[in-house]
Every structure is written in C-alpha cells, then in structure tokens.
Amino acid sequence: MTRIETLAICAAAPDEALSDETRSEPTTVATVEQHPAADVASTYNALPVETTTDGAAPFSREQLSELDQEDIGERARPVDCDAEYKTIMITGGAGFILFTQVLQGDVTSSDFIRFLLEHLKVEAILHFAAQTHVDNSFGDSFEFTKNNVMGTHVLLEAAKEHGIKRFVHVSTDEVYGEVPHDEVGSNGSAAECAPVLIGYEQPACREETILAPSNPYSATKAAAECLVKAYHKSFGLPTIITRSNNVYGPYQYPEKACSKFICQLLRGQPCTIHGDGSNSRRYLYAADVADAIDVIFHRGEIGEIYNIGSQCEITNLGLAQGLIRRFAQDRNADVDAALAKNIVFVRDRALNDCRYAVNCSKLLTLGWRQRVDFETGIRKTIDWYCQFGEGWWGDIGDALIPHPGKRLPAPPGGW
Numbered sequence: 001m002t003r004i005e006t007l008a009i010c011a012a013a014p015d016e017a018l019s020d021e022t023r024s025e026p027t028t029v030a031t032v033e034q035h036p037a038a039d040v041a042s043t044y045n046a047l048p049v050e051t052t053t054d055g056a057a058p059f060s061r062e063q064l065s066e067l068d069q070e071d072i073g074e075r076a077r078p079v080d081c082d083a084e085y086k087t088i089m090i091t092g093g094a095g096f097i098l099f100t101q102v103l104q105g106d107v108t109s110s111d112f113i114r115f116l117l118e119h120l121k122v123e124a125i126l127h128f129a130a131q132t133h134v135d136n137s138f139g140d141s142f143e144f145t146k147n148n149v150m151g152t153h154v155l156l157e158a159a160k161e162h163g164i165k166r167f168v169h170v171s172t173d174e175v176y177g178e179v180p181h182d183e184v185g186s187n188g189s190a191a192e193c194a195p196v197l198i199g200y201e202q203p204a205c206r207e208e209t210i211l212a213p214s215n216p217y218s219a220t221k222a223a224a225e226c227l228v229k230a231y232h233k234s235f236g237l238p239t240i241i242t243r244s245n246n247v248y249g250p251y252q253y254p255e256k257a258c259s260k261f262i263c264q265l266l267r268g269q270p271c272t273i274h275g276d277g278s279n280s281r282r283y284l285y286a287a288d289v290a291d292a293i294d295v296i297f298h299r300g301e302i303g304e305i306y307n308i309g310s311q312c313e314i315t316n317l318g319l320a321q322g323l324i325r326r327f328a329q330d331r332n333a334d335v336d337a338a339l340a341k342n343i344v345f346v347r348d349r350a351l352n353d354c355r356y357a358v359n360c361s362k363l364l365t366l367g368w369r370q371r372v373d374f375e376t377g378i379r380k381t382i383d384w385y386c387q388f389g390e391g392w393w394g395d396i397g398d399a400l401i402p403h404p405g406k407r408l409p410a411p412p413g414g415w
C-alpha cells in the first residue's frame with residue numbers, strides 16, 4: 001500500500017475553533033506559524049475526502065468517529081488509480097476532510113503557496129478554499145473576489161511553476177445561474193414542500209452550457225473557472241473542474257440553509273425564511289460529494305468539467321417545514337403547533353435564484369452514484385448537530401441571523 005500525505009490548507013488551524021475532544025481527525029497538526037501569510041479568520045467546510053492510491057483508508061478507521069466510519073463505508077471503493085500522488089494539497093479543508101497534516105495559511109499569498117508546494121513536494125491539488133456564503137457576497141463582495149479569484153489565480157500560477165500533476169478546482173452549480181421551472185429540469189413539482197425526487201434523465205444544465213452567474217459569489221466562482229480553463233489551454237496545466245449542487249451534512253458551518261435551520265431550532269428560535277421560501281435547491285449529503293470528488297480526482301479526464309448533481313430537490317420552505325416536523329416528532333410535540341410557531345418570513349436576498357439544475361450524466365459514466373437519500377442524510381445531520389452543534393465552532397450567533405454578512409462601507413454620499 002502506498003501511503004499518501006494529504007495536506008489541508010485552511011485559513012485557521014482547526015484546534016483554534018474545534019476544541020472538542022471527540023474530533024476524529026487529523027492525525028498531525030502542523031502550523032507554518034513563522035510564515036507571514038498564516039493568519040486570517042475562518043469558517044469550516046464540510047466535504048470529507050479520503051485519498052489513497054489503492055483505495056485503502058489513509059489511516060485506521062478506529063481513529064474515526066462512528067458516524068465518519070459509516071459515511072466512509074457508504075462511499076465507492078475501491079477507486080482505480082493510475083497515477084501516484086504522494087502528496088496532495090487540499091485547500092479549504094478544515095472541517096470534515098480526512099488529512100494527515102493541517103497547515104494554516106492564506107491561499108492568496110503567492111509566496112506562501114510557492115513555498116509550500118516546493119517545500120512539501122506537493123503533486124496534486126484539490127482546491128476547495130473560497131468565500132462561499134451567498135448572503136455574505138451581497139455585503140463585502142471584495143473579499144469574494146480576493147479569495148475566490150485571486151486565491152485561485154495564485155494557486156494556478158504556483159501549480160504551473162511547480163509542475164503539479166493534477167489540479168481539481170471545486171466550483172458550483174451556481175455558475176450556470178438560475179434555471180426557471182419552465183426552462184429545463186422541472187417536473188413541475190419543485191414548489192412542493194416535500195423533497196422531490198428528480199430523475200437523472202431530467203433535462204438540466206450540461207457542462208457545456210454558457211455560464212450566467214447572477215450573484216457576486218457565483219460571479220467570482222465563474223471568474224475563477226475562466227482562469228482555470230485559461231491555465232489549462234495556455235500552459236497545459238492538468239486541471240479538472242467540478243460543479244456541485246448544494247451540500248449538507250455534519251460539520252457544516254451553520255450559515256447554509258440546512259445547518260442554519262437545525263441550529264435555529266436547537267436554540268428554540270424560528271427558522272428564518274428568505275422571501276416566500278419557494279426557491280428550491282438540490283441537496284447532496286457531504287459523503288456523496290466527497291465520493292464524487294474522489295471519483296473525479298482519480299478517474300476524471302484532464303481538461304474536463306463534471307457536474308455533481310442530486311436527485312433530491314426541495315424548496316427552502318419545505319426544508320424548514322420538514323426539519324420542524326422531525327424535531328416535533330422526536331419530542332412528541334404537536335406538529336401543527338410547531339409548524340405555526342417555528343417559521344418566520346424575512347425580507348428576501350438582494351437576488352435569490354429560483355433554482356439550479358445540473359445534469360450529471362457525465363459523472364455517472366465515471367461510476368459515481370448518489371448513495372445517501374435525503375431522509376437518511378438529514379437524520380444523521382440532525383443527530384450530529386444535536387450532539388455537537390452548539391459547541392463545535394464557538395459562538396455561532398452571528399451566523400444564525402437572517403442576513404449575516406459584513407457590509408461594505410458606503411461611498412461618500414451613499415450608494
């Protein structure tokens with residue numbers, strides 16, 4: 001068996017924020033504290049990635065929590081792998097990714113990234129690091145350009161210089177812009193409040209669809225993709241792009257809808273619904289996304305783009321109602337009363353795309369399948385938040401307000 005080192009580059013060392021002793025990873029924490037770039041605030045992502053050349057776990061399963069063992073067990077194994085990547089750098093991996101070292105630093109620091117690639121002899125990069133919360137992008141959107149566009153550019157340039165063998169850039173379904181119900185992909189029922197199962201054969205955006213991002217977050221992700229494609233075409237950098245639907249699961253910072261609603265309910269607060277809640281999203285359990293990234297990393301073709309699509313679509317209102325129902329049933333409380341009490345409608349986002357729809361048949365040809373249905377995934381997620389939700393990140397109060405996000409200072413004379 002070839003042991004692979006997986007390095008996670010994140011904006012802050014996990015143990016700064018994750019003090020819980022039950023945390024199952026990483027095995028080593030190394031902070032490059034001398035480097036001047038190693039200091040920015042952080043949120044955490046929720047995409048577990050496990051990578052070895054022969055499909056074996058990078059460290060023993062006994063080191064993992066029961067839940068993590070179960071999630072990894074549900075993932076496709078073994079993967080085919082021709083190449084040998086002894087050191088893989090994962091940017092943005094501070095939450096749920098399985099890695100053997102954690103390095104603290106800023107991906108926008110060219111000096112720092114070049115130093116790392118050289119010093120640690122990195123051979124492949126999985127690039128997740130980004131500012132990711134759409135709400136925040138309506139506020140301080142310069143941060144999104146800096147981290148998402150400049151950060152990607154810095155990595156690409158360093159990867160080119162260093163001769164990286166594989167560069168997987170993690171993008172999003174949002175780069176396509178919204179897909180109204182009457183265009184593609186809808187079976188007419190997405191406005192339902194219960195999760196709707198979408199067949200893979202449903203029409204939806206394919207990878208060659210022209211991008212039409214509509215909010216500052218997705219615009220920066222699309223801009224970053226342009227750079228990735230340019231580096232592939234101009235310099236032959238071996239890149240692959242992924243575009244995933246929404247991710248949910250344990251360890252997710254509670255600024256995204258699922259985790260936020262769960263944490264609000266755990267605090268006895270109502271779920272704050274933007275607008276009328278009719279906007280729908282497709283959801284993938286984090287382990288399914290990790291599995292997809294793993295499959296794409298090992299089996300994907302250089303220069304290609306892969307959508308990662310879910311079969312489950314649900315409106316924001318339906319998501320909240322389903323969670324309230326589950327919470328009430330778990331506590332033997334009256335469901336109707338709980339529904340009446342625990343929903344509050346707040347002003348909508350500056351722009352709220354009605355839905356996204358990606359066609360993932362290309363990924364299916366690589367052998368990936370969505371394994372975790374929404375009912376199972378959301379149950380695990382709720383259980384995890386019930387156990388760890390309030391203690392995992394420290395104070396999460398700011399994330400739970402209806403519209404978080406630092407505002408840009410108004411220009412003289414106002415906007």
Ligand SMILES: NC(=O)c1ccc[n+]([C@@H]2O[C@H](COP(=O)([O-])OP(=O)(O)OC[C@H]3O[C@@H](n4cnc5c(N)ncnc54)[C@H](O)[C@@H]3O)[C@@H](O)[C@H]2O)c1
Nearest residue numbers: 011042043044045046092106107128129130132172246247
């Ligand atoms: N969450 C989703 O539903 C979803 C869906 C599709 C695609 N994605 C993409 O997946 C990736 C991960 O998303 P997530 O939801 O886990 O996000 P997240 O915000 O939870 O995690 C992002 C991570 O990037 C780090 N980061 C940000 N700027 C950095 C910088 N300059 N230097 C170093 N680290 C930096 C943050 O500290 C954080 O650990 C993103 O690229 C996102 O666009 C997410």
